[in-house]
Amino acid sequence: MRQDPAESPDFPARRAPGAHTVAVLDERVTHCRACPRLVAWREQVAREGRRAYAGWDYWARPVPGFGPDDAALLVVGLAPAAHGGNRTGRMFTGDRSGDVLYAALHRAGLASQAEASARDDGLTLYGVRVTAPVHCAPPANRPTPGERDTCRPWLARELALLRPTVRAVVALGAFGWQALLPAVAAAGWAVPRPRPVFGHGARVTLAATDGGPPLELFGCYHVSQRNTFTGLLTPAMLTEVLTTAARTAGLPVRDDTGSGPHRR
Numbered sequence: 001m002r003q004d005p006a007e008s009p010d011f012p013a014r015r016a017p018g019a020h021t022v023a024v025l026d027e028r029v030t031h032c033r034a035c036p037r038l039v040a041w042r043e044q045v046a047r048e049g050r051r052a053y054a055g056w057d058y059w060a061r062p063v064p065g066f067g068p069d070d071a072a073l074l075v076v077g078l079a080p081a082a083h084g085g086n087r088t089g090r091m092f093t094g095d096r097s098g099d100v101l102y103a104a105l106h107r108a109g110l111a112s113q114a115e116a117s118a119r120d121d122g123l124t125l126y127g128v129r130v131t132a133p134v135h136c137a138p139p140a141n142r143p144t145p146g147e148r149d150t151c152r153p154w155l156a157r158e159l160a161l162l163r164p165t166v167r168a169v170v171a172l173g174a175f176g177w178q179a180l181l182p183a184v185a186a187a188g189w190a191v192p193r194p195r196p197v198f199g200h201g202a203r204v205t206l207a208a209t210d211g212g213p214p215l216e217l218f219g220c221y222h223v224s225q226r227n228t229f230t231g232l233l234t235p236a237m238l239t240e241v242l243t244t245a246a247r248t249a250g251l252p253v254r255d256d257t258g259s260g261p262h263r264r
């Protein structure tokens with residue numbers, strides 16, 4: 001029996017570079033089945049569901065990035081959550097991590113609302129796009145290095161397509177940081193050797209290899225429940241990194257008094 005081309009390990013490497021718009025890239029990634037373990041998991045989770053989400057028709061496919069295709073700021077997480085993005089089909093949507101992230105973006109004036117519950121909930125991001133280096137939900141939220149590398153062409157292409165406008169990236173957690181560096185290099189920015197080390201509050205300027213605008217890379221603890229419940233990452237810490245990165249990217253940010261950009 002002939003193998004489905006989407007199941008080939010080189011499907012991302014073959015299909016991502018030819019995507020000439022972010023919309024096309026977002027559509028293409030949803031067909032990917034290159035990682036057998038993750039395909040099996042995302043579909044098993046959808047079949048078994050969870051009592052709290054009874055009646056949901058799970059997305060159960062790769063979750064594309066979310067936000068405008070001319071974003072100045074990119075936020076890079078780890079991978080969709082099994083009952084979050086894998087259920088709703090949108091990054092950081094329908095789980096506690098997303099609640100924390102979008103509330104912070106809303107406080108900063110970068111999102112139209114704090115709540116993120118479904119693809120049609122009306123949430124709009126202003127100048128910010130949210131994505132992940134691994135587009136399918138992994139068991140125990142732990143992709144393997146091989147799965148991370150297989151998925152990289154999608155992120156590298158996303159960065160390349162955003163290159164005319166993107167000026168800053170926030171990596172949420174060490175996994176996102178480490179996965180991001182080779183993708184950033186593939187998209188045209190120089191990554192120093194030795195590679196910069198992740199830390200909350202870390203900040204590195206990456207020069208463009210063609211003389212274009214540099215990219216400012218920020219580290220932030222991941223918005224996982226483990227980090228937010230224990231207080232390792234507080235809402236104030238998250239807002240601080242996001243607003244600093246957004247200002248660096250040239251985005252209008254709501255100030256501490258709650259005034260700032262007013263958008264509809």
Ligand code: SF4
Nearest residue numbers: 032034035062136151
């Ligand atoms: S994790 Fe990435 S490469 Fe693997 S199946 Fe999902 S979209 Fe494809």
